[in-house]
Amino acid sequence: MAKLLFFFLVFTAAAALPEEEGGGYVGVNIGTDISNFLSPPQLVSFLQQQKLTHIRLYDSDPHILKALSNTNIRVIISVPNNQILGIASSNTTAANWINRNVLAFYPHTLITAIAVGDELLTTIPSLSSILMPAIESLYAALLSSNLHNHIKISTPHASSIILDPFPPSQAYFNQTLSPIILQLLGFLSRTKSPLMMNMYPYYVFMQNKGVVPLDNSLFNPLTPSKEMVDPNTLLHYTNVLDAMIDSAYSSMKNLNVSDVILVVTETGWPSKGDHSKEPYATIDNANTYNSNLIKHILDRSGTPFHPELTSSVYIYELFNEDLRSSPISEANWGLFYGNSTPVYLLHVSGSGEFLANDTTNQTxxxxxxxxxxxxxxxxxxxxxxxxxxxxxxxxxxxxxxxxxxxxxxxxxxxxxxxxxxxxxxxxxxxxxxxxxxTTDPSHERCIFPGSKIISNRTDTVVNSTNATSGVDASRLIGMEGLWGVILSMMMYL
Incomplete structure (x- = not known):
């Protein structure tokens, strides 16, 4: 992916991340469970080469944060799940975490948000009661440093916290989690912070083959007969992600919350999987999804329920994490291999200045x-x-x-x-x-003559915390598996 592009977006809402109010952007997640990974300076150089301006880390690696200093790259840092208990139990621990991971780098490094844990409510439900105390303690530490208006705090959720998501107008949050979600939404509203959600149309499609057409999942152009229609609102949906986003807004509306925006902290499509179990995990489908996703977001057309709001989206993920365990797809969500060689070339033309190259005509x-x-x-x-x-x-x-x-x-x-x-x-x-x-056949160290990519290859191994997020299909089944209700609750015209 020669000079690729990626990135994310924010909406024109009052709760938008503070550094970019008024427009949608696309960003990328960066996991580090990679052999022979780029060094932090090489990583930052690569991000600049690719015109990437928004990233999300799954930890707060000091080497990467230092390398990001004095760049225009905005970063979401994360509190790993295993650190939340200590932060929730002690205001001093929370203040020390902010001192060590924020104040030591800000403002030279543009930290815009802190993601507290990752899908904690569904992956470690026994710790759900400490989520809000941890968030409040971190916010208090930001407040004491007068950074609370510059750095937002939220927590990413699996889309399975939403039940009966289709049609979107009937969606609602899992009632067993409602007390915590209500507290969280109250905090997000008060601090003008976003609701973070991980949303994967790939799993919607895989759990409901025969019900959800592939084209709807990939943002491909549809004939009117294939558009999904919410029977309650008569809103037409041409892609799965918009429907997922609107199900979150409807769920908030059902709790009388209307001033919190949504940021999609993870979405993507794997380029490789087990041939028998994941036959749709292919380079062509991954390329189609991510290319169409970028164009859709940068069109800034919003969703049917909120056409005025364009959600920011972080692609999962920038690099294939080859050290990830099975299934095969777990290691193949990246746009690039760990040495910066592209897995495929995005097909996006005229999508903005972050594009290092327009690859549409590259053959x-x-x-x-x-x-x-x-x-x-x-x-x-x-x-x-x-x-x-x-x-x-x-x-x-x-x-x-x-x-x-x-x-x-x-x-x-x-x-x-x-x-x-x-x-x-x-x-x-x-x-x-x-x-x-149009798919670049280059692989690993082999760069084909037609590729105009200048890759920074390295054998340097990053000495950093390998705190990453997994994309576990099992944790996503809750929401995605309910796409089957489309047959009875939504209709294809």
Whole structure:
């Protein structure tokens, strides 16, 4: 993803994060459970190269926060779940946490918010009673430092805290959690802080295949017959994420809360999964979802229920976390590999100044799948011989030698020839065994000739706290699994 882009958005509401009132933005989550990860200075350089201006960390790594100093990159830092008990139990501990993780870096590092825990109410319900005491203690420490108007405090929730989410007009918060949620919403309203929610249309689709069309989940253009209609409001929904966002607003409205905005702290689509269990976790689908998501947010058209509010969204996630455990998809949500090589190129044109490159017209020539090896080998030999393609990188020991198979080697040689010929018509054919694609076939250390990305490769291992957030399908089933009620409560016109 050569100069990629990403990022997030805030809404034009009074409770917007203080540094960017008035518009939607897209940001990225950065997990660090990665082997051979970039050093903090290299990470910040990469963020600047990609024109990324909003990030969320799953901890408050001092090395990264120091490297972010004097940049225009805004960061949400996090209190890991295992630190919440200590903070809730002692105002001194909370003040020390603010001193160590905020005051030591702010304002040179633009810390905009503190996320207290991650999905605590659903992942560790036994600690739910200490969530608000921890939040109030941290806020008191910010207040004493006169930073309470500059740095917001909230806590990210799994979307499963919302029951009966579809149609959105009938959604409501899990009643067993209502006392805590009411306290939280009162705090968010009083401090003009956002409600943070993790929302994954991917899991909505996977839990309800046959009910929720793939196109609705991927933001693809729909015919009127495929639009979802809320029978109570007659509002039309063209994508799953908007419906999820509006279900949160309806849930707040049912508790008489109307002045708290929503920030989607996690959303995304995996690029790889178990072929039998997660067949829709593909590069093409991940590319389609994230590309369409970015364009949708930056259109600033809001949702059907709140067209005046465009929710900020953080893509999960910037890098594949290769050290994550199974399932396979857990390690494959990233836009880039850990060494900064892109997993795929986003297809976003005219989406704003954060784009380092407009990749819409970037094309590559690769070998078609299913072609027999002998035919491919003949075409490969011609490309590297009479065709004078640069085939040095597919020789033993070189960056593109692995995987050592004719399809991989032929793709590299075809792409070299295609671009040496200036991508002219007919230069990607090779007697019918090659095809043009907009998906960058580069992988790991192997950068294809057609990729204009300048990658910062490194073998440096970051010595930092690997506090990351997992995307566990089981914790999301509550809300997403209820998409099935669409059959009876929403109608496709």
């Amino acid at each position: 590559f020539c690769v070998a078609m799948k299913g072609v027999d090896g002998k035919t491919l080998q003949t075409a490969l030999d011609w490309a590297c011989g009479p065709g004078r393609a640069n085939c040095s990188e597919i020789q033993p020991g070189e960056a593109c030698y692995s995987p050592n198979n004719v399809n991989n080697h032929a793709s590299y040689a075809f792409d070299s020839y295609y671009h040496k010929q200036g991508r002219v018509a007919g230069s990607c054919d090779f007697k019918g065994v090659a095809i043009i694609t």
